[in-house]
Every structure is written in structure tokens, then in C-alpha cells.
Amino acid sequence: MTSHVLAIDQGTTGTTVLVLDSRLALRAKVNQEFRQIFPRPGWVEHDLEDIWGSTVSTIQRALREAGVSGRDVAAIGITNQRETTALWDRRSGRPLHHAIVWQDRRTTDACAALKAAGHEPAVREKTGLVIDPYFSATKLRWLLENVRGARERAEAGEAAFGTIDSFLVWRLTAGAAHVTDTSNASRTLLMDLRARRWDRELLDLFGVPPNVLPEIRASSEVYGTTKNVKGLPDGIPVAGIAGDQQAALFGQACFRPGEAKCTYGTGAFLLQNVGTEPVQSSRGLLATVAWTIGGETTYALEGSSFIAGAAVQWLRDGLGIIKSASDVETLAREVRSSEDVVFVPALAGLGAPHWRPEARGVIRGIDRGTTAAHLARATLEGVAFLIFDLAEAMRAEAGRPFPVFRVDGGACQNDLLMQFQADLLDVAVERPRMIETTALGAAFLAGLATGVWKDREEIRRSFKVQKRFEPKMKPVEREQHLAKWRKAVQAA
Numbered sequence: 046m047t048s049h050v051l052a053i054d055q056g057t058t059g060t061t062v063l064v065l066d067s068r069l070a071l072r073a074k075v076n077q078e079f080r081q082i083f084p085r086p087g088w089v090e091h092d093l094e095d096i097w098g099s100t101v102s103t104i105q106r107a108l109r110e111a112g113v114s115g116r117d118v119a120a121i122g123i124t125n126q127r128e129t130t131a132l133w134d135r136r137s138g139r140p141l142h143h144a145i146v147w148q149d150r151r152t153t154d155a156c157a158a159l160k161a162a163g164h165e166p167a168v169r170e171k172t173g174l175v176i177d178p179y180f181s182a183t184k185l186r187w188l189l190e191n192v193r194g195a196r197e198r199a200e201a202g203e204a205a206f207g208t209i210d211s212f213l214v215w216r217l218t219a220g221a222a223h224v225t226d227t228s229n230a231s232r233t234l235l236m237d238l239r240a241r242r243w244d245r246e247l248l249d250l251f252g253v254p255p256n257v258l259p260e261i262r263a264s265s266e267v268y269g270t271t272k273n274v275k276g277l278p279d280g281i282p283v284a285g286i287a288g289d290q291q292a293a294l295f296g297q298a299c300f301r302p303g304e305a306k307c308t309y310g311t312g313a314f315l316l317q318n319v320g321t322e323p324v325q326s327s328r329g330l331l332a333t334v335a336w337t338i339g340g341e342t343t344y345a346l347e348g349s350s351f352i353a354g355a356a357v358q359w360l361r362d363g364l365g366i367i368k369s370a371s372d373v374e375t376l377a378r379e380v381r382s383s384e385d386v387v388f389v390p391a392l393a394g395l396g397a398p399h400w401r402p403e404a405r406g407v408i409r410g411i412d413r414g415t416t417a418a419h420l421a422r423a424t425l426e427g428v429a430f431l432i433f434d435l436a437e438a439m440r441a442e443a444g445r446p447f448p449v450f451r452v453d454g455g456a457c458q459n460d461l462l463m464q465f466q467a468d469l470l471d472v473a474v475e476r477p478r479m480i481e482t483t484a485l486g487a488a489f490l491a492g493l494a495t496g497v498w499k500d501r502e503e504i505r506r507s508f509k510v511q512k513r514f515e516p517k518m519k520p521v522e523r524e525q526h527l528a529k530w531r532k533a534v535q536a537a
Contacts (some may be wrong), residue, residue: 048066048119048448048497049111049113049117049118049119050065050066050067050121050122050488050491050492050497051063051064051120051121051122051281051488052065052102052121052122052123052124052485052487052488053065053121053122053482053484054083054210054292055096055123055124055125055126055150055209055210055213055480055481056125056147056289056489057126057148058078058079058081058149059078059079059099060076060079060096060099060103061074061103061123061481062075062103062104062106062107063107063484063485064107064110064113064118067497067498068507069208069485069507071113073110073329074107074123074278076103078099079091079092079095079096079099079384079392081535082143083150085158087150087153088151089142089146089148089151090145090146091129091144091146092144093140093143093144094462096144097212097213097216097442100213101274101275104277105341108276110165111210114279115276115278118277118281119219119282119495119497120281120282120284120491120494120495120497121281121282121283121284121285122237122284122285122286122487122488122489122490122492123213123285124287124288124289124292124483124484125209125229125286125288125289126146126209126289127147127288127290128179128181129145129146129147129184129208129209130144130184130188130207131144131207131209132143132185132188132192132195132257132395133205133212134203134204134324134461135202135203135205136162136203136214136337138215138220139344141188141192141195141198141204142192142213145187149178149184151178151184153178154228155183155186155187156176156262157458159176159183159250164176166248167236168247169325171237171238171244171283172231172234172237172238172247172330173231173333174195174234174302174331174333175334175406176230176234178197178352179430180234180260181232181233181235182235182247182253185253186251186252186253187275189252192250194478196228196254196296199254199256199257200254201256202255202257202458204257205259206253207225208229208232208233208288208515210226210286210288211225211226212325215267215272216274217283218268218270218271218283219273219445220306221269221270221272222224222262222268223270223441224259224262224268224269224286224288225259225260225261225262225359226261226262226286226337226338227263227264227297227334227336227342228253228263228264228287228291228334228336228337229287229288230243230259230334231333232288232333234247235247235251235253238323238334240345241259241324241337243261254513254521260325262283262286262452263337263339264286264291264295264337264476264490265338265339265490265491265494267282267283268283268284269285271283276316282494282495284489284490284491284494284495285489285490285494286487286490289485290347290483291345291489292482292483292486292487293308293316293336293480293482293486294306294316294335295336295486295489296453296481296483296484296485296486296487296488297451297453297508298504299316299318299451299510300343301507302445303317303318303428303443303445304318304447304448304451305317305318305436305439305447305450306451307430307432307451307453307457308452308454308482308516308521309353309354309372309451309452309453309454309455309457310353310454311352311353311355311358312350312351312352313350313353313355313428313431313435314348314349314455315347315348315349315350316333316335316345316346316347317345317439317443317447318335318345319345319346319350320344320493321341321342321407322445323344324346326346326438327442328397328438329348329396329397329399329400329408330347330348330398330435330436330439330442331397332344332346332347333346333347338490338493338501346395346442346443348396348398348438349397349435350396350431350435351393351394351395351396352392352393352428354370354454354455355381355392355429356388356392356424357373357424357456358370359390359392360424361373362372366421367421370455372405373421373424373425374420374425374459374461374462377420377421377422377425378461380416380422383422383423384414384415384419385412385420386409386410386419386420386423387407387410387428387530387532387533388406388420388426389403389406389407389409389430389536390424390428390431391404391406391537392405392406395431395534395537397438398434398435399434401508401537403536404537406537407533407536408420409529409533409536411527425459425462425465427459427524428453428462429469430469430497430527430530433470434464436450443499446472447472448455449472449475450467450470450472450473450474451474451475452476453476453481454478454480455479457476457480458476458480460512460514463512463514464514464517467515467516467517468516468517468523469518469520469523469526470525472515472516473513473514473516474514475512476510476512476513476514477508477510477511478509478511479509490520
């Protein structure tokens with residue numbers, strides 16, 4: 046029996062493996078954290094051997110928990126922390142340096158120099174991205190310039206670059222496949238967004254030799270089969286790849302243009318399916334590939350909020366008014382409204398569409414009657430307001446409304462937050478039965494490529510909504526809330 050799909054969700058702080066059967070029953074979920082390495086202020090690295098070790102370990106534990114063997118696995122799907130940059134030796138497979146994590150800011154000056162030289166408009170037109178240390182290109186250039194012998198090996202075809210998906214496929218296939226998918230390649234600053242191939246002018250700009258690059262492939266196809274992986278038999282197809290946010294969009298079955306999902310984690314990521322043509326943003330959003338399947342590429346608009354769950358963490362750790370994050374909803378429900386209290390949780394500046402890094406958090410409307418419950422409720426509302434601003438920018442750019450707004454991530458389990466989000470957006474918010482949608486997306490992509498699921502419609506039919514939040518707020522009340530929010534944002 047080979048009707049199970051194994052999904053590897055390789056994240057920033059740990060690796061999670063899910064085992065699903067063909068009916069989408071979750072048979073096992075196992076997570077393992079690994080080291081975070083901070084060589085200098087603003088530098089963040091991962092040891093690729095730590096990542097690989099956590100991957101092998103979680104695969105073995107997940108199969109044991111599911112009560113199945115590797116022979117029962119029909120396909121493996123991979124989703125990964127995006128932009129994190131790896132470089133390894135093609136012959137031995139050994140890393141040439143620690144991976145440079147997406148959070149790393151060591152190339153800030155290099156990015157500033159490229160902007161000052163006037164390169165950003167052309168780069169943005171080709172890639173849909175801005176020049177920023179967040180993305181992979183300047184990280185790769187740093188490795189090539191600072192690791193002894195790296196550039197020479199890269200130019201000679203002896204070194205391999207990849208985001209974490211590439212590295213995992215390389216290891217799973219014993220070096221037989223050096224690939225990435227379009228969604229991850231679109232986050233490197235090196236791929237032409239429309240042509241979906243490495244762009245020679247971008248490679249020259251960032252000093253990247255072509256010989257170091259992986260082959261860009263679709264998000265759902267067989268890239269190779271397992272070989273010499275401890276705990277797995279040889280021959281299992283590795284058949285699905287997508288960056289974590291794109292995988293969550295797919296896992297939420299947002300297959301139609303206009304459909305969107307928001308992942309509420311420490312921060313929040315909002316992606317909207319915009320169809321088969323990319324949409325360039327004038328409001329600070331990013332254009333990106335969502336996925337490529339069967340020769341057709343779907344694009345997305347992406348916006349992120351620096352703060353979501355982190356605002357609740359601040360109530361817990363900074364103010365001490367709650368003992369655990371889950372207490373915030375109970376506290377907030379002690380009052381019927383936040384009254385005139387508005388909290389702009391700009392605890393790390395304001396991201397899209399405001400892009401004000403100098404902004405700081407603001408609490409307005411406090412009086413003698415203000416309680417901890419009012420502040421808790423205003424905090425949840427502040428998170429929803431930030432997402433509303435992103436969503437409004439996205440709806441304007443895409444030129445279409447959200448037919449549905451799907452949510453995942455830890456904070457989506459807060460009913461008060463989700464209802465207020467639906468009220469602000471004036472769109473139904475749907476929370477899925479399985480909120481592990483990132484790994485679910487990777488599993489879907491792999492299962493589609495190997496026949497576990499017939500097509501996307503079969504997946505859509507099997508998608509289950511745990512709770513639907515219908516908008517209930519009257520238009521006049523919504524406008525009153527938004528007017529208070531806009532005044533508070535101006536003061537942030």
C-alpha cells in the first residue's frame with residue numbers, strides 16, 4: 046500500500062514532518078527544533094547539517110507515529126523557509142559555509158549601493174521584488190566573495206547554490222537532482238518573473254556564475270527519487286516543492302483568482318491568487334510566483350505585517366497582563382468593545398502598504414475607565430487593522446475583491462480576532478479544519494504529481510472548513526472604526 050504522502054515543512058526554527066493518507070487524514074505530525082546561529086549583530090545562520098539531521102530524524106519519528114513504513118509512502122513534498130541561501134560542494138555534498146538565513150541583514154550596505162546606482166526599478170520590473178537583504182542574491186554574492194575558494198568552485202561548476210528546498214532534494218536523491226521550483230526561484234532576485242528562467246543581466250548584476258544555479262522546475266512533478274536516506278527505502282518520488290507562504294496558499298485550496306489566505310504567526314503573510322499574469326504593485330506589495338503545475342504558472346501578490354502574534358507576546362512578556370497567549374481572548378471578552386482605545390502595534394515599524402520603518406507603537410483613547418481588557422481587545426483589533434490595510438492595497442492592485450479570505454497560523458484560532466477581521470474586510474473568513482496548511486500544500490503538490498489525488502478539484506472538494514466567520518458589522522460602525530484607526534496610524 047503506497048497511499049500516504051510525506052510532507053517536509055522545513056521552517057526557520059525547526060523542521061516539521063506530516064504523514065497524510067489519501068483521504069487527507071493526518072496520521073502523524075512531528076517537529077524538531079535546531080540551532081540558531083548569530084555570529085554578529087544582524088547576522089543569522091543555520092548549519093545545513095543541523096537542518097538535514099532534523100529532517101531525517103523527523104521523517105523517522107513521523108513514520109513510527111503513523112504506524113507506516115517508508116514502503117507505504119507514495120511521494121514526498123517539500124515546503125521551506127524562503128530566501129535562506131545555501132552553498133555546498135557538488136562532489137561531497139558538504140556545505141561550504143553555514144546557510145545565510147532570510148532574516149540576515151549583513152548585505153544591507155551592498156543593497157543600498159545597488160539602489161544608489163539606480164538599479165532597483167529595472168530589478169523590480171523583472172523580478173517583482175525590491176532590492177533588499179531579505180532576498181537570496183546578495184547573500185549568495187557574499188558567500189562567493191567571502192568563503193575561500195567559493196567563487197572559483199562556483200565558476201568551475203564544482204559548487205551548488207540553492208534555497209533550502211534545493212538542498213533537501215539534493216540530499217534526498219543523493220545528489221542526482223539539483224533543482225528548485227518557480228515559487229522559490231522567484232524569491233532570489235535572479236529569476237525573470239514572466240519568463241521563469243534565470244536572467245543573465247541579473248546574474249551579472251549580482252555577480253552570480255550560471256554554473257552554480259539549480260534547474261528551475263514546476264512545483265508539482267517528480268524531481269528524482271530517494272537514495273541512501275536513513276529510514277527510507279530507495280525509490281520514493283520527491284514530487285512537490287513550494288516556498289512556505291505559497292504552499293499555504295495552495296494548502297488552503299486558493300486555486301481561483303481573487304482567493305486569498307493570511308497566515309497569522311509572529312508576523313502575518315497575506316497572499317492573493319491573481320491568476321496567470323503577474324501584477325506589479327505600486328503600493329509596496331511584492332509580485333511572486335504562487336506555483337507552476339502542468340506548464341501553467343499562477344502568480345500571487347504578497348504583503349506582510351511585521352507584527353501579529355508578536356503583539357500578544359508583548360502583552361504577555363512586556364506588560365505581564367496575561368500569563369499565556371491563549372489568555373488574551375478571554376481577557377478581551379470581558380468588555381463589549383475597546384471603546385475609544387486604539388492600539389497601532391508598530392512595534393517594529395510599519396510594513397506594507399505604509400512602509401514606515403521609523404514608526405513606533407501608539408495607544409490612543411485611554412481614560413480613567415480603561416482596563417487591561419480594553420487594551421487586550423484593542424491589541425487584537427490592531428492586528429486586524431494591519432491586515433485590513435494590506436488587504437485593501439491588495440484588492441486595489443489586483444482589481445478584484447476577495448471571494449473568500451482563508452486563515453491559518455496559531456493566532457487564527459482566536460475567534461474574536463477572526464470575527465473582527467471578517468467585519469473589517471466585509472468578507473467571510475474561513476478557518477480550515479487542518480491549520481497545518483503549509484505542509485498540507487506541499488503534500489498536495491506531491492500527491493498531484495504521483496496520482497494520489499487526481500486534480501485540484503478533488504483537493505478542493507476534500508478541503509474542510511472548521512469555522513466560517515460572516516461579517517456582522519454595520520457599514521457606519523465599520524467606518525467609525527476605520528476613521529479612528531487612520532488617525533492613530535498617522536500618529537505612529
